[in-house]
Amino acid sequence: MTSKFHQRLTAKEKCKNLGSYRGQSFSIELFLVSTAVILIVIFFVSTLAAINDFKARGQRTHLIAEDAASSLMLSRGYPFDWDLNVSNTQALGFALRRNVIDQQKLNALNATDYAELLGLAQYNVSINITSNGSQLFQTGYVNNSTSILQVERVCICNNSPCRVRLQVSGGAQ
Amino acid sequence: MMATMEGPRKGFIFSFDAVFAILIAFFLILLIYNNILKEPALPPVQLQRQGMDVLAVLENLNRFYSPGTTFAETSDSYCMRLEVYNGTSSVLDATFVKAGCPSADSDERMVWRATTFGNRFKTAKLAIWVKR
Numbered sequence: 265m266t267s268k269f270h271q272r273l274t275a276k277e278k279c280k281n282l283g284s285y286r287g288q289s290f291s292i293e294l295f296l297v298s299t300a301v302i303l304i305v306i307f308f309v310s311t312l313a314a315i316n317d318f319k320a321r322g323q324r325t326h327l328i329a330e331d332a333a334s335s336l337m338l339s340r341g342y343p344f345d346w347d348l349n350v351s352n353t354q355a356l357g358f359a360l361r362r363n364v365i366d367q368q369k370l371n372a373l374n375a376t377d378y379a380e381l382l383g384l385a386q387y388n389v390s391i392n393i394t395s396n397g398s399q400l401f402q403t404g405y406v407n408n409s410t411s412i413l414q415v416e417r418v419c420i421c422n423n424s425p426c427r428v429r430l431q432v433s434g435g436a437q
Numbered sequence: 438m439m440a441t442m443e444g445p446r447k448g449f450i451f452s453f454d455a456v457f458a459i460l461i462a463f464f465l466i467l468l469i470y471n472n473i474l475k476e477p478a479l480p481p482v483q484l485q486r487q488g489m490d491v492l493a494v495l496e497n498l499n500r501f502y503s504p505g506t507t508f509a510e511t512s513d514s515y516c517m518r519l520e521v522y523n524g525t526s527s528v529l530d531a532t533f534v535k536a537g538c539p540s541a542d543s544d545e546r547m548v549w550r551a552t553t554f555g556n557r558f559k560t561a562k563l564a565i566w567v568k569r
């Protein structure tokens with residue numbers, strides 16, 4: 265009888281002990297799983313943030329290049345006769361009127377620090393003008409080893425439709 | 438009996454948990470890859486700008502009825518269709534589509550310009566979209 269009672273107590277104790285072990289292991293498991301989940305979430309969020317940051321930088325460069333192309337195509341620059349005294353140039357633009365290129369200003373472009381004036385000093389910049397497949401003007405270079413960003417605009421050169429191609433590479437893209 | 442009932446139940450819960458975890462991981466990986474692979478959509482303002490350029494060139498050269506060479510100077514990724522109307526009426530006078538492009542697209546943007554051609558008042562409507 266005593267031994268049976270003793271056996272029962274032992275079983276209860278075993279159960280009690282088992283219960284407490286279960287609780288303990290559950291807490292450790294919960295802690296480990298929570299830590300793992302938090303780490304995974306942090307990893308995914310930081311990866312997404314890095315991707316978005318990379319894309320935003322590319323888009324910012326694209327916007328700067330778009331604005332530079334617009335200023336070249338649509339404005340006369342500042343001062344309006346900057347081609348006569350290039351050292352005094354504050355803003356570039358080679359439009360005689362909207363989308364019509366002033367050949368004199370185009371010829372004076374190489375004498376200016378055009379990348380700096382267009383806000384693209386940190387990039388390699390190339391400006392290329394073609395008409396019906398023939399090259400009319402080319403200045404600057406782009407590095408082929410990095411991704412090249414290109415903005416194309418339609419314009420008029422020598423009374424014919426032509427294509428202005430502004431290419432940007434390198435820098436903080 | 439109880440032990441045999443408990444076994445499969447535990448297994449079922451474990452499998453369900455695993456499937457759930459795999460689905461979440463798959464969803465997160467898909468989200469990242471979708472972000473990497475997704476090409477940024479061309480802003481509508483860029484299309485509008487290209488359209489304005491084309492109309493400005495056509496107006497300056499007075500080539501609303503022969504826009505082919507001007508269309509050819511635009512980027513290959515753009516498609517466009519020019520419609521010329523008499524005055525402000527809705528009567529279509531001529532339509533031109535860029536070579537190698539379909540005649541319309543559901544995502545096209547419109548640019549308008551009023552002009553004169555041979556002492557006649559005309560309205561030019563240019564539809565521009567990104568080639569698919």
